[in-house]
Every structure is written in C-alpha cells, then in structure tokens.
Amino acid sequence: MSKHILSVDQFKDEDIFDLFNRTDDMLLNGSSYSSLRGKIVGMLFLEPSTRTMSSFAAAVKRLGGDTIGWSGTSHMSMAKGESLEDTIKTMSQYVDIIVLRHSEKGASARAAAVSDVPIINAGDGDGEHPTQALLDLYTIADERNTDKNRHILDQPTTPLTHRDIDGLKILFFGDNKYARTVNSLKKLLGFFEGISMMEENLYFEPESFTGENGGEPIVKQEWDKENFIINLSQADVVYITRLQKERWPTGWHCFSNSASANHYAKYKHINKYIAFNASDLKWLKKDAIILHPLPRTDEMNPEVDSDKRCKIWRQAKNGMFLRMALLKSLLS
Ligand code: NCD
Numbered sequence: 501m502s503k504h505i506l507s508v509d510q511f512k513d514e515d516i517f518d519l520f521n522r523t524d525d526m527l528l529n530g531s532s533y534s535s536l537r538g539k540i541v542g543m544l545f546l547e548p549s550t551r552t553m554s555s556f557a558a559a560v561k562r563l564g565g566d567t568i569g570w571s572g573t574s575h576m577s578m579a580k581g582e583s584l585e586d587t588i589k590t591m592s593q594y595v596d597i598i599v600l601r602h603s604e605k606g607a608s609a610r611a612a613a614v615s616d617v618p619i620i621n622a623g624d625g626d627g628e629h630p631t632q633a634l635l636d637l638y639t640i641a642d643e644r645n646t647d648k649n650r651h652i653l654d655q656p657t658t659p660l661t662h663r664d665i666d667g668l669k670i671l672f673f674g675d676n677k678y679a680r681t682v683n684s685l686k687k688l689l690g691f692f693e694g695i696s697m698m699e700e701n702l703y704f705e706p707e708s709f710t711g712e713n714g715g716e717p718i719v720k721q722e723w724d725k726e727n728f729i730i731n732l733s734q735a736d737v738v739y740i741t742r743l744q745k746e747r748w749p750t751g752w753h754c755f756s757n758s759a760s761a762n763h764y765a766k767y768k769h770i771n772k773y774i775a776f777n778a779s780d781l782k783w784l785k786k787d788a789i790i791l792h793p794l795p796r797t798d799e800m801n802p803e804v805d806s807d808k809r810c811k812i813w814r815q816a817k818n819g820m821f822l823r824m825a826l827l828k829s830l831l832s
Contacts, residue, residue, distance in 0.1 A: 504612040504618050504621075505630055505631065505830075506608050506619065506621045506630070507627075507628050507684075507687075508633050508634070508688045509687060511688070513691055516637070516688070516691070517660065519634060520641065521659050522826075522828065522829060523818070523824075524656035524659070524660070526822075526824040526825045527654070527821045528656065530821065533563055533564075534563060534564035535563050535828045535831070536560055536563035536565030536828070536832065537563075537564035538565075540568060540594065540595045540596055541556070541560045541565055541566070541567045541599060541827070542567070542568055542569055542592075542594065542595035542597070542598040542599065542617075543556060543557060543567050543568070543569030543570070543598075543599050544569055544570055544587070544591065544601070545569065545571045545572070545622070546573055546601060546602050546603065547601050547623065549571075549601055551794060551816050552601065552622045552632065552819070553571070553601075555819040555820040556599050556827075559824040560827060562824060563828060565827075568595065584610060585610060585611075585613075588600070588614055588615050589615065592614075592615040592616040593616065596831055597620065597827070598615060598618070598619050598620070599620045600620065600621060600622060600624075601622040602623075602625065603625050603746070604624060604625045605624050605625035605627035606625075607624045607625070608624045609624075618830055620826075624680070626677075626678045626680055626683070626747045627680055628684045628687075629680040629681045629683075629684050629793075631822065632684065632685075633681060633685040633688050634826075635815065635819040635822045635823075636739070636791060636793065637665065637688050638818055639789075639814065640664075640665060640668065640737055640789070641660040641664035642660065642664075643811060643814075644664045644665070644668075644736070645660055645664045665689075666692050666693040666695075667694040667695070668689070668692065668694075668696070668736050668737060669695075669698070670695070670698070671698045671731045671732060671735040671739070672697065672699045672700070672739050672741070673699075673700040673702065673740045673741075674700075674702050674739075674799055675701075675743050675744045676701050677744075679741040679742075679793075681741065681793040682739070682741055685739065698731040698734070698735065702743060702774050702799060729783050732780060732783040733783045733785065734785075735784070735788055736787075736789070737791060738784070738788065738789075738790045739791050740776055740791070740792040740796070741793065742795065742796055742797045742799055743799065775798055775799050775800065776790075776800045776801065776804060777804070778801060778803040780804075781807050784809060786809075787809075788809055789809050789810075789811045790804065790810045790811065791812060791815050792812045792815075793815075794812060794816065
C-alpha cells in the first residue's frame with residue numbers, strides 16, 4: 501500500500517482483507533491501544549462534513565493522538581488567495597498525516613504531489629472517497645458473514661473473506677452520476693466474483709440547466725416503479741445516496757437567480773417523489789441490508805430506520821473503527 505490514500509485503485513486484494521482484520525481488532529481491542537500517542541493529524545475539511553470529520557477525529561483521539569485543522573477556508577490564508585499546494589506544504593511541516601476533503605476532483609493528488617507527509621483523500625469533488633467505500637464494503641462483508649458471534653455478541657472472531665462479498669447483488673439508488681462514494685464502491689466491488697450492480701438513477705441532467713430549453717431543468721417525470729420493485733426484490737444491498745446538487749456544473753447558483761424558485765420546486769419534486777419509503781420494505785429480501793453514506797435529504801424516509809435491515813448507523817460507526825485501523829497502520 502502506498503503512503504498516500506488517494507483512490508481505492510491502489511488497494512490490492514490482500515490490503516483490503518488485512519484492513520478488515522485490523523478493523524475487527526479495533527472493535528475488539530481498540531480501547532487498549534495508544535498507537536498514535538505523540539502524533540498529530542492535520543484535518544483539512546474544505547467542504548462540509550459530519551461523519552468523515554468526526555469519525556477521523558474520534559479515531560485519532562481514541563488511539564491517543566491529537567488533531568489540528570480547519571473546516572472551510574474562511575479563516576485560512578486560502579481566503580487571501582494562497583494555493584492549495586502552499587497550504588498543504590505548510591501543514592505538512594507541522595503534522596504527521598493530512599486528511600483532506602476538497603470540492604475538486606484530483607485535489608488530493610495535487611496535495612500528495614507537494615506534501616512531506618501522507619495525504620488521505622476524504623472526498624475530492626465527484627472523484628473518490630476511498631475510506632468511505634472501504635467502510636461500506638466492510639459493513640457489507642460484516643453483515644453477510646454467517647458467524648453468529650459477529651451479530652449476537654458483536655465479537656468478530658473469524659476473519660472476513662471473499663466469500664462474504666462474492667456473488668453480491670447491489671442496487672445503487674440515488675445520484676449514481678455524481679456521488680463519489682458510489683464511484684469508489686463500484687471500483688472496489690470490481691475485485692470480487694459474480695457481483696451484479698443494478699441502478700436506480702436519481703439526478704438532473706446538468707445540461708438541462710444551461711441547455712436549449714431556456715434553462716428549464718428536465719426532470720424525470722415518470723418513475724419506472726415496476727422495474728425498481730424487481731431490482732429491489734433481488735438486491736442483497738440497497739445503497740442509497742442523495743442528489744449531489746453541489747456537484748452539478750452550474751452548482752448551487754442554479755437555485756439563487758430569479759428562476760431559482762421554479763428550479764428548486766422541481767428539485768424538491770423529484771427528491772420527494774422518487775424516494776425510498778417504509779412501503780418499499782415489503783419488496784426487500786429478509787436478509788438484505790440498506791446502506792447510505794449520509795447525509796440524507798428526502799431520498800430516504802427516516803421511517804425506514806426502525807427496520808432491522810437498515811444498517812446506516814452501524815455503517816457510520818464502522819467508519820470510526822476502520823479509520824482507527826488505517827491510521828494505526830499508516831502511522832505506527
Ligand atoms: C458522502 C460524501 O461526502 O461524499 N458523505 C460521507 O462522507 N459520509 C456522501 C454525500 O455527501 O452525499
């Protein structure tokens with residue numbers, strides 16, 4: 501494994517399962533480790549984040565390390581025009597590793613090119629989000645594993661293997677065009693045998709905002725619900741994502757001009773109309789699971805959370821253990 505974590509492409513098969521074993525170890529024994537004592541992790545979150553930032557910070561502190569960092573650029577010299585490169589070069593004089601979230605695809609590779617310490621890509625535009633995809637895959641393998649100890653006692657005593665993932669049928673429901681977590685997870689699943697990936701796409705065509713029809717967004721008016729139900733009834737995993745409206749080439753500003761009210765109404769329409777609701781649960785297999793990297797908006801109704809197949813909070817928690825495992829292997 502290279503010292504930077506930029507893309508899931510750099511992970512070999514054995515790296516994935518080694519990381520999963522280490523994640524299991526963190527779940528069992530993490531509270532007794534202090535492997536990051538004396539280490540400082542630089543947290544540069546130049547785009548909003550709740551789970552990724554908190555779980556990285558918690559992971560560092562649980563292992564005895566410390567963090568410094570920034571959320572957004574308004575109080576950094578970037579607000580005066582300093583480049584990402586100079587910001588990273590500076591930070592890398594003070595810390596042992598940098599966790600970077602940025603709105604531009606390729607930003608973490610630019611950072612890695614100048615940094616004196618390892619860079620972890622915590623999301624770069626509509627590019628990749630490798631640690632999220634790894635924790636998603638860990639959650640899938642963990643939930644599919646048949647060892648009762650994992651599920652009843654929360655004691656992962658037998659290692660996860662290919663068998664826990666091979667043959668998986670996954671339905672991606674949401675913004676499968678711009679969600680970086682979907683990009684990374686699809687690539688990771690490419691390592692496994694007999695995977696079938698189905699898609700229920702939920703996004704505006706961005707060109708519709710600037711296109712020939714006078715800036716009117718083209719929204720999906722008809723939802724092929726029958727096809728959705730067929731896919732849903734076959735899926736082992738339903739992986740839901742929100743509409744990534746900040747990724748559209750026209751960005752948020754498509755909602756902030758005079759035509760915005762109309763655009764926003766249509767966005768709300770599609771986001772409400774095409775959503776995963778409790779009434780859809782009846783189509784789902786008994787042992788299927790529902791995942792969402794979060795945050796959610798209207799595409800997944802919170803009433804789904806009480807179904808035992810909904811694993812979104814466990815998924816979020818697993819993220820902390822996996823990041824503990826990753827930081828320990830990179831820093832100690
Ligand atoms: C995702 C992200 O930032 O890409 N969230 C996360 O890291 N858990 C998903 C999203 O923003 O939709």
